[in-house]
Amino acid sequence: MDTTAPPASPHRSTSPSSWRPTSGQWASFLQELAHRRGTGGVALPLLKLTAFVSDASHHPLELHLTQDNLTQFAADLGIPFEFNAVSLDAFSPAELISSTGDEIVAVSLPVGCSARAPPLAVILRLVKQLGPKIVVAMDYGADRADLPFSQHFLHCFQSCMFLLDSLDAAGIDADSACKIEKFLIQPRVEDAVLGRRKTDKAVSWRNVFAAAGFTPVPLSNLAEAQADCLLKRVQVRGFHVEKRGVALTLYWQRGELVSVSAWRC
Template sequence: MAKAAEVGNSIGRREILARLNQQLPPIGKPFLRSASYLKEALLLALTDSHQGSTHLSSPLDVTLKLGAYKSFSDLSHVLQFANFTATQALLDEIASTTSSCIHIIDFNLGVGGQWASFLQELAHRRGTGNAPLPMLKLTAFVSSASHHPLELHLTRENLTQFAVDLGIPFEFTDINLDVFDPAELIAPSPNEHFMNCFQPCMFLLDSLDAAGTNVDVASKIERFLIQPRVEDAVLGRQKAEKAMAWRAVFTSAGFAPVPLSNLAEAQADYLLKRVQVRGFHVEKCGMGLALYWQSGELVSVSAWRC
């Protein structure tokens, strides 16, 4: 099916999808649910509806997504690992600098709660001794499929007000990934591309199932958080957008990887010790850290300095 999509064989794609519709309902084991979400994303690519996601079409959907995000944060260690490790890397860096401005580029904004915690810690660390607080600029790359305008508005307002309360100059900017086209790009092969979408989804769903997640909660998490991510990845390919070789882009822009501190690694290990479900583990990947479920990588964190 991936090859048919790559060469523009719409008839072949429709025939395959028609058969898959009968065999891949969004229920059952993680393997089947992941395949179903990929199938749905490909179906969107064959219709005019691929211009935007239908998962966040109303204020009520935004409310449901925020609830699903909280449940996901409580149940899965993906968000906690990524947020805590990334925030610790930033805190380690600002401890050795007196810069008057900190600019964060975020490719995984979520609902922005991790930056409220960072703002609070920044005010505590840099606000002692009457030292002036630095300005914090936050640039978030988002897509129309993953973030409703109301959601972005709420995130901007909440973070801005929190920064005002702490006395930190703050600036929030969101950039639409749908039209973002950096110079350094690569294009993986269509089989490679779809497997890169399928395997992480399967590993993540398997880890949620192992945690004994409530069926209704799991359904909301998959509808509002996981399925839109799958659609973003698949539809990006169908719109002829290429996967960004972000390490090459960072390097060409003058950034260099920075090793994470022992504290960041110890924090990640402590996080996993609180887990009741066995199967998660942390591994070093170059100068960064990666969280694994069984043998599958769920998320990785690395720090870069310009």
């Protein structure tokens, strides 16, 4: 089942900045479920999507629109669906409800150092209690907690520069660029500095996933095809997608913008 590629969803922009934790990459997941129901002739259980988000980078209106779009898309496909956004900045384990066994649970989780969120290992222990079918990890290329602090910060700075350069090339309007700088770039730089101070030792997020009992899910050919289809709709040269191990990575020129991978526990 394809759970990693951001498809050309009718509900989202095809701008590279639309590769967001709560964006249309879940449309392909819903479509695949509907296809399997059609071929198997069985009723689908409830699909519960839990998206971990940061208040600093996700406006409540965006989350509301995401919920409305995905809920409507699922309804059109005849799939019972529930969307739940959990704030990493004011995280409460009470917000997480374990699976009842007659539902499919999927989780979207941004990874990396954070000055506001609990340590990743703590979050993953709680995620496992949900019994998710799939966990989609979103790596925005700014975090290298496995490197010394100076290299980690330089990597974050370069990642932000790549993103800003890509937005300039895409001809994004000034108002949108200002919002991206405020709600994406600024929190990312703050987390690179303050979040790293909370890290006890230099460990990559992939090693944290593995230590928590998660294993990566190999990419399907459909995932790569969907990513390529999305980029063809972006009328700007310089963006490209590469398969790196078990992840799909979006680049601007030679700079990594975001990487998406799927995991199971």
